[in-house]
Amino acid sequence: MRRDSLWAHRDFRQLWAGQTAGQFGTYVGQTVLPLLAATTLEASPFQMGVLTAAGTAAFLLIGLPTGVLVDRIRRRPVMLTADFTRAALLFTVPLAAWTGALTLSQLIVVAFLVGVATVLFDVAYQSYLPSLVGRAQLMEGNTRLQSSLSAAEVIGPGVGGGLAQLTGAATAALTTAVGYLVSGLLLLRIQVRESRPVGHDGTRMGTQIKEGLGFVRGEKSLRAITVSTALSNLATTVLLSMQILFLTQDLGLTPGAVGAVLALSGVGGLVGAFTAGRCAQWIGSARAIWLTPLVISPAALLVPLAEPGRLTVLCVLGLALRAYGTTVFNVVNVSYRQAICPRRLLGRVNATVRFITWGAMPLGGLLGGALGGWIGVRATLWVSCSALALTSLPLLLSPLRTLREFPEVQEEEVASPA
Template sequence: MGDVVSTLRRVPGFRSYWSAATVSSFGSAVSAVAVPVLVVTVLHASPFEVGLVNAAQFLPYALFGLIVGAYVDRVQRKPLLIWASVGRGACLGTIPVLWLTGVLNLWATAAALFVFGILSVVGFAATQSLLPRIVPRNLLLAANARVDQSDAAAQTAGPALGGVLVSIVTAPVAIAIDAVSYIVDALLIARVPVNEQMPARRVGSRLRGEIADGLRWTYGHPTLAPLAMSTHLWFLANAAALTVFATLALRTLALPAAVYGAIIAVSGVAMLLGATAAPRLGVRFGAGRTIIAARAAYPVAWAAVTLATLGVGVAAPPATVVVLFVAFAVHGAAAGCENANEMSLRQSVTPDALLGRMNGTMRSANRTLAAAGAVGGGALMTVAGDGFALLAVTLVFAGAVLVATCSPLRTNAFQ
């Protein structure tokens, strides 16, 4: 594995690509704190309005994911990624500018975040499809693991950094810092040496047909199809789980905000460790088996949360809190182990000409189901209580494991 890492470092352009991803991840982690603070404390939004602003960022994935995926396969990906990053920086930059001029309101913020969301759909499809043009396919697992390590580090330290920045320089200025991070991202990607030819298009091909080709590839492939369905279920369950847990921890169990934040931070640390181990696990056991084993950890973790919090009210006993820390550590480690293997498997089995459509299809469905999971988890908790909601979440996680296990994934390995 040491030889693989050493070889990866010598790949022209990978360091710039990885640095760009790292800067972007930390900037996004800052905004993840700054945007809610801006909406709630500066713009004084109601809970319903907070929901609308959040939806503005994710609605583009449902509306434009398939279309964007097809366009990514029609054009050179590096220039597309550069301009998507510049555009995202500009969108975020309008928020502090409007705030400084005294005209910022909720709807202007939602509009800026909606356009930001559209450009994020473009950016994510382009960046996931560009990596296989930079890195040889036998090094994709190690490359994706490096990117995941940066993302995990950002999720661990970024929120704390965001909180400090918001406290010192206010939320709008913290968002401005994220805007600058996207410009830095674009400059770093511009330094990546990659020889991209304009993709050949079939005579008379239409966008609808190209989208259909991407759907057929993703959901007709013997390995990708069950992986996609299992991942969709995971996003549904994960969004519901985190929604239910936030209310359970902060309201039902009345955990201090510091304890709640520490539980989430433990998940980030464990994710970093899992991402570090991901290449070794993928090479030794195979990508498919690693993904299945990691996904089997989620229902175990959430079953533990369900049992530990059953009937517990305010002033949760120390044993319950310990279980929550352990469960989130298991959850984070599993995410770190599987993500690089999943992304590398998807990139390895998909022809370059279909990468944009495959990535756009997967991300569109994943984000749409995540939004549904967040709403559904909150609604189920309201109607049936937190215990039933957590049980439902555990069963959906188990369903994701079952779909992956009963498929060719269990025999898939990197050659």
Template sequence: MADHDRAVEPSLWRHGGFLRLWAGQTTSQFGAQLAFLAIPVLAIQLLGATEFEIGLLNAFETAAFLVIGLPAGAWIDRWIKRSVMIVADLVRAIALAAVPALWFAGILEFWHVLLVGTVIGAATVFFDVSYQSYLPVLVPGPAIPDANSKLEGTAQIARVGGPAVAGGLLAIAQAPLLLAGTVGTYLLSMIALLSIRERETPAPRSDRRPLVVEIREGVAFVVRQPLLRRIVLTTGVGNLFTTMSLTMLPVLVLRELGLTPAVFGLATSVGAIGGILGALAAARLSRVVGEGTIIPVSAVVLGLALPLAPLMAVLPVAAIPLLIAMELLLSIGVLVYNVAQVSFRQRICPKPLLGRMNASIRFFVWGVMPIGALLSGVLATTLGVVPTMWIGAIGALLSAGFVVFSPLLGMRKLPAEAQPEVAPSGAGLTEQ
């Protein structure tokens, strides 16, 4: 039996496997923040991308969740999740390295960036579903909220430092050089995962059924849980409209308002401090407000943040404070919401179904993002950037209604177990 199955569980600070996972994710999250600013700057300022092309780029980067999200979950439940994450990190590093290489050769074009974004998006599907499914296998159930808080907290620290560093570097270096730094962080994440000693035991081959049957089990689990279904509706509809709005944010800030990448990065970093506050306060807020109630409350905070972005065009003299305020509220809302709802679904899901459950949810809540990005590009071309952002902001606020008008509001304690419709036998974890 693994150490984490004992009655008295040691602190996560003494859990070697978790600490290695945490270190790798902290590094790659920082690299992702460099790319978060560098890619739109590359597309808008170096390649002269139009509003429609920016929407297309965002759509290509997230299309894999819609195209391969469901089968990826079934495959991941059959495979060693840590190994999938290692391969995904390697693929992302190799694909992203192509951008600075092509730029140095003087032949980089927009379609190259689209292709790289598509490959990275596909690898990210496998990494993210494995990552969310691996954590409940690596650490004991009662420690899952604490583990999520730690991971999300350092991710927010990366969101604070990353854009500011990226903005500063963009003042003295070209965007493709920052992407080379992100390549290095993916490789460091891969090394950290390789060093984890705990070994996952895959489900026996004899337990496998046809892929369609296994996919249907994952979808059915999500659909049959009433509270989870409400959360997925809010997250999915919210992501659709949020993507419509935020896809045009770099265009508004860099092109229409004329702010520099350095200012954009610094404002984003200052606003991201809210994420650290959210990560530190998530567990306490859940206890004080209630595990169920905190989900609709944080969803409303998220919805109230987004109108501040198009408001920058109405009050350009206050553009920087509005951008900071939006990022601040957005970061707090996202962190508190995600820690609460991700911990809930990880806790109630049988371990052999984790990959399919997470992939099913990602299919519903991230699969809408390429649709939102394409709509953003089309609407911005026809209606304009600012009207498109208003439509997205209002739609995202209304999406909170699925959890506000639900049993979650007023619920002190979320269920610890799922309904027994799906309870397949499965894999565990052993330590070598």
């Protein structure tokens, strides 16, 4: 083991293990909660769209103020609060189901509040990593974290679908709550104390928000990445809002088979996580940001071609290739953003990017629900997958197309031991 490897970084291992548990719970939840709505609660296509939108609406509603908050205070306490809040909220779902009191309204409210906590966690976590490991190890850190996310994307849906078939979807939701609880407990074990943030100088929140927006708008490559990601997330969420209905109704799959399809699809993300670093070295870190989605995104068009029986494999293949491209893109583009952004702005810049990119997701959920009720589930998938094939266009028009590697950045001071 190399001494400079993050394998030897105890506190990073705690963060990594916690994120692994949390992501595992997330992907179980992304399978069992829609299954619970679609099967037990018999939700319509539009109601499924509303449920999808509720889970991401907080990025649109509080994303920008969260960035200012995260730049003013230490990030780890924010992450801890978010993890324990998500765990508590998700424990209410099986409790309500066991007493016969669970409703679709409760599920939507829980999804929204969990989304609020997720906004706080995600903005804080992406801003916390550079201070924990240093900028020289960002690519390695993001690669390892993304590998766990991709592994969870493979294992979580299979476990979620299997548990939903064996114990019921509501009971399977316990796994999601436990995942967030374990994540919080592991974060408590981190010993390094963060550097104290720059004190609040009295500048108004609106002014500080504009500073984060201004950085994203003024950095041409980052602006193109943000626009492309927002368009991709919009189209992807249209797809996700109808995915469970497509698998259960159009393809006639059981909950266990749904979990298996999603698990097999996630293998693409796992491969992407393990190869993202090599891919960036091979074709160039900056070049990987635009070339990967250009080549891979059109594969999503295989999904609506799927039919019951053997042709279900087209859905698996399309989703797997999309997951591969998305994972490689995420590793390199997050590393780029963390590398070029001054630390004092990192929370606001991360929040700005999340506000724009994830703020498109509730709109995609509502659009998917509306289209599903109007033109049908399969036709909605054709619309979303066709749009995904075009989302790399902003990247092709950006300065990234002329670069091979990220620009040189000056290393900043990392967190010091308590």
